[in-house]
Amino acid sequence: MTTDNSTPAAAPTNKHFVRQIIEADLAAGRNGGQVVTRFPPEPNGYLHIGHAKAICIDFGMAQEYGGRCHLRMDDTNPAKEEIEYINAIKEDVRWLGFDWGTHFYHASDFFGPMYAFAEALIQRGQAYVCAVPQDDWKDYRGVPTRPGKESPWRSRPAAESLDLFRRMKAGEFKEGELCLRAKIDMASPNIHLRDPVIYRILHAEHPHTGNTWCVYPMYDFAHPLEDAFEGVTHSLCSIEFEVHRPLYDWVIENLMAVRAAGKFDSAGWFTEAIAGYQGPQQNEFARLDLTYTVMSKRKLLELVQDRLVSGWDDPRMPTLCGLRRRGYTPFAIRNFVETVGVTKFNSLTEVALLEHCLREDLNKLALRRMAVLKPLKVTIENASELPATVEAQNNPEDPAAGTRQIPLSRELLIESDDFMEVPPPKYFRLTPGGSVRIRNAGFLTCTSVEKDAAGAVTNVICRWSPQTTALKVKGTIHWVSAPHAKQVAVRLYDRLFTVPEPDGQEQDFKTFLNPQSLEQVTAYAEPAVAAAQPGDKVQFERVAYFIADAYDSQPGAPVFNRTVTLKDTWAKPQPAKK
RNA sequence: UGCCGGAUGGUGUAACGGUAGCACAACAGACUCUGAAUCUGUUUGUCUAGGUUCAAAUCCUAGUCCGGCAACCA
Numbered sequence: 001m002t003t004d005n006s007t008p009a010a011a012p013t014n015k016h017f018v019r020q021i022i023e024a025d026l027a028a029g030r031n032g033g034q035v036v037t038r039f040p041p042e043p044n045g046y047l048h049i050g051h052a053k054a055i056c057i058d059f060g061m062a063q064e065y066g067g068r069c070h071l072r073m074d075d076t077n078p079a080k081e082e083i084e085y086i087n088a089i090k091e092d093v094r095w096l097g098f099d100w101g102t103h104f105y106h107a108s109d110f111f112g113p114m115y116a117f118a119e120a121l122i123q124r125g126q127a128y129v130c131a132v133p134q135d136d137w138k139d140y141r142g143v144p145t146r147p148g149k150e151s152p153w154r155s156r157p158a159a160e161s162l163d164l165f166r167r168m169k170a171g172e173f174k175e176g177e178l179c180l181r182a183k184i185d186m187a188s189p190n191i192h193l194r195d196p197v198i199y200r201i202l203h204a205e206h207p208h209t210g211n212t213w214c215v216y217p218m219y220d221f222a223h224p225l226e227d228a229f230e231g232v233t234h235s236l237c238s239i240e241f242e243v244h245r246p247l248y249d250w251v252i253e254n255l256m257a258v259r260a261a262g263k264f265d266s267a268g269w270f271t272e273a274i275a276g277y278q279g280p281q282q283n284e285f286a287r288l289d290l291t292y293t294v295m296s297k298r299k300l301l302e303l304v305q306d307r308l309v310s311g312w313d314d315p316r317m318p319t320l321c322g323l324r325r326r327g328y329t330p331f332a333i334r335n336f337v338e339t340v341g342v343t344k345f346n347s348l349t350e351v352a353l354l355e356h357c358l359r360e361d362l363n364k365l366a367l368r369r370m371a372v373l374k375p376l377k378v379t380i381e382n383a384s385e386l387p388a389t390v391e392a393q394n395n396p397e398d399p400a401a402g403t404r405q406i407p408l409s410r411e412l413l414i415e416s417d418d419f420m421e422v423p424p425p426k427y428f429r430l431t432p433g434g435s436v437r438i439r440n441a442g443f444l445t446c447t448s449v450e451k452d453a454a455g456a457v458t459n460v461i462c463r464w465s466p467q468t469t470a471l472k473v474k475g476t477i478h479w480v481s482a483p484h485a486k487q488v489a490v491r492l493y494d495r496l497f498t499v500p501e502p503d504g505q506e507q508d509f510k511t512f513l514n515p516q517s518l519e520q521v522t523a524y525a526e527p528a529v530a531a532a533q534p535g536d537k538v539q540f541e542r543v544a545y546f547i548a549d550a551y552d553s554q555p556g557a558p559v560f561n562r563t564v565t566l567k568d569t570w571a572k573p574q575p576a577k578k
Numbered sequence: 579u580g581c582c583g584g585a586u587g588g589u590g591u592a593a594c595g596g597u598a599g600c601a602c603a604a605c606a607g608a609c610u611c612u613g614a615a616u617c618u619g620u621u622u623g624u625c626u627a628g629g630u631u632c633a634a635a636u637c638c639u640a641g642u643c644c645g646g647c648a649a650c651c652a
Binding site for chain 2: 014015016020040041042044074076077079080130134137138141142143144145146147148175176178179180181188189190191192194197198199200201202216218219220222223239240241242243244245246284286291339340341342343344345346347348349350352353355356357359360363368370396397426428429437438439440441467473474475476477478539541542543566567568569570571
């Protein structure tokens with residue numbers, strides 16, 4: 001069985017607008033022909049499939065255009081961030097197949113130069129210390145349709161602001177008492193330009209810088225600076241930041257001006273300076289949204305806290321750790337992201353597409369095994385003619401995977417769905433008097449059945465014929481030898497929600513939780529299954545793909561998570577079965 | 579009702595003034611020692627109304643609808 005994750009990068013399928021922008025920049029010689037991107041998660045939660053899109057784009061573009069991508073913890077808010085998430089984020093990005101080399105940063109690495117630049121802005125008359133209380137600011141800011149009004153502190157002399165800002169930094173004020181605002185335009189139709197706060201006071205211990213600071217930069221101020229200090233050329237983010245771009249550009253423009261004016265020592269700012277660096281530009285693309293899934297951190301947290309799932313890595317969660325535990329492969333996810341494409345259109349992608357990409361990968365790499373989930377006993381009349389074992393291919397899609405021997409005996413177990421006393425039309429499996437092929441081991445012809453008092457079939461008596469028999473049958477079923485069967489715990493996972501859009505309904509999203517999203521059963525498996533190692537991916541033939549759970553499997557006693565079922569074009573048109 | 583984006587089959591995307599293509603889904607068939615995979619075929623689309631042009635998904639005008647923006651969050 002395989003744990004192989006060393007799959008190739010997804011091949012570009014189309015020249016989406018980000019590729020076009022980068023190619024145009026390259027052609028124009030912008031930034032010395034370099035491409036530097038970054039993935040900047042806030043370390044306050046686990047990464048999910050939506051982040052995977054951003055990761056694939058950020059790292060993918062750098063890879064494709066011979067540049068590099070930085071991994072950066074966007075830790076500008078000590079009140080919300082925790083160090084424990086950082087390692088999980090690194091693990092998930094690495095698992096997805098990306099490498100940031102030595103370019104791992106924290107936004108907080110740049111608190112010094114950010115602060116210095118803030119002072120420079122004050123000196124240039126472009127920022128001021130404001131004492132309007134947070135609650136009162138609503139009146140000053142105005143609403144989108146009406147301009148705001150200026151803060152009474154807006155025209156405070158630069159020297160006074162500078163003094164106050166330094167005393168803010170020195171810890172002389174309480175949280176909320178003062179803040180530093182960029183002086184832009186209170187009448188701007190863009191709210192983000194109405195003198196946004198760029199520094200606030202937070203008397204909190206920062207997970208990375210400890211108690212060094214008690215003033216912290218806001219996202220809109222910090223992010224463009226982080227990008228610039230790292231020498232990022234293309235700052236790719238999701239669509240909700242589009243309205244922030246004018247502010248992003250304002251910061252960059254002033255940074256470049258301050259630097260050009262040589263107002264203060266800028267040595268060491270550009271940690272990864274590149275020849276001809278002109279500054280970063282932000283471009284926005286639509287987030288990924290999936291049917292039968294919720295994606296917001298808040299809602300995922302709610303599922304975890306309310307114990308509706310077993311944790312962030314519950315195999316039903318859309319988190320990367322959940323998907324990994326479910327048996328998803330990095331290649332499937334990367335290929336999915338490439339297939340979905342990159343646009344500004346706010347779309348809802350069907351999970352079926354994700355599942356298709358998964359099956360496509362698993363079909364190539366998962367070893368085949370046989371296991372019966374709902375057993376029905378078969379007794380072979382002519383057992384003396386049976387060989388002790390039969391040989392089976394480990395993966396018909398990959399001859400290199402080799403073969404194995406499977407024991408055979410008088411008593412077999414078959415799937416109870418694979419026998420019907422009164423079959424519907426076009427039923428290709430076992431019926432009284434009928435024959436089927438049993439996978440890798442010849443044929444069975446049912447001669448009689450035994451039933452219990454309630455009339456349920458308890459034993460199907462069959463005659464066995466070898467593979468060489470010239471029997472024409474339409475169906476092949478899987479089986480295991482009852483005395484050799486290993487009992488293994490199996491978790492049958494299904495989608496977490498019953499409706500395509502659990503969000504955006506009138507009722508709470510939890511109303512739509514699928515009560516059948518997890519069914520635990522004991523399967524009867526051929527002996528080879530017991531040797532599965534944690535993380536091994538297998539296909540139980542005719543049933544589904546499974547993975548040996550990374551945490552709950554014991555030596556010789558793997559626990560299997562159902563990754564995704566095989567497509568079943570027979571079950572669908574059949575009316576609901578018992 | 580302000581600003582910024584966006585709109586192509588059921589879904590996701592391509593076409594950058596010149597035959598609306600691809601993938602998923604659905605359906606039908608072929609093949610098959612997995613009713614899987616594979617292969618073939620079918621159904622379904624340019625938001626609306628005007629305009630420019632020999633020619634418009636593409637350019638222009640007006641409208642409609644959808645998303646985002648009023649944290650000292652990111």
